[in-house]
């Protein structure tokens with residue numbers, strides 16, 4: 001505290017310092033400071049008498065090593081380390097509004113697939129599209145062919161590599177770039193109708209390390225936290 005007090009004096013005095021043009025000697029830099037302006041009373045840490053230092057114990061808890069990340073090889077990005085995470089959220093704020101489910105269907109347009117390998121959410125044009133979990137963006141393109149503006153995120157769910165793919169988003173709405181780490185619920189883009197699409201919707205595909213698409217809606221229904 002003495003040091004702090006000295007600093008306060010030193011920094012409060014220069015206003016009184018003598019300058020070369022000053023004909024009168026007013027004050028020395030080290031002039032004593034009036035007693036009532038600065039208190040230099042030392043501070044003491046008061047410890048209640050009943051306070052007692054308890055001995056540190058190390059056997060009260062177990063230290064768990066963080067699970068190792070999944071390292072996947074991604075074209076254009078190289079090795080990507082995907083850290084495990086168990087928080088799962090819906091990709092849109094109103095997931096109850098859906099159109100096509102996963103599986104066989106009548107092709108909704110000429111050239112559209114008769115087997116729907118994703119789930120279509122209808123939250124409305126311009127609605128935010130969010131990552132379903134923490135992960136790494138491995139694809140973020142405005143030229144995804146039939147998928148239009150498309151983002152793919154790799155996740156490590158319980159030690160398993162899961163990829164989610166978000167298609168048909170609006171041009172200019174990409175909020176992430178390849179290689180970027182994202183967290184659950186982070187905005188990736190906005191619902192649109194780019195690529196092979198008959199109207200604004202989010203086409204969500206999900207697949208494991210084998211690339212085989214599975215029903216993302218059923219999976220999310222049982223995994224959303």
Ligand SMILES: [Zn+2]
Nearest residue numbers: 118119120203
């Ligand atoms: Zn679809």
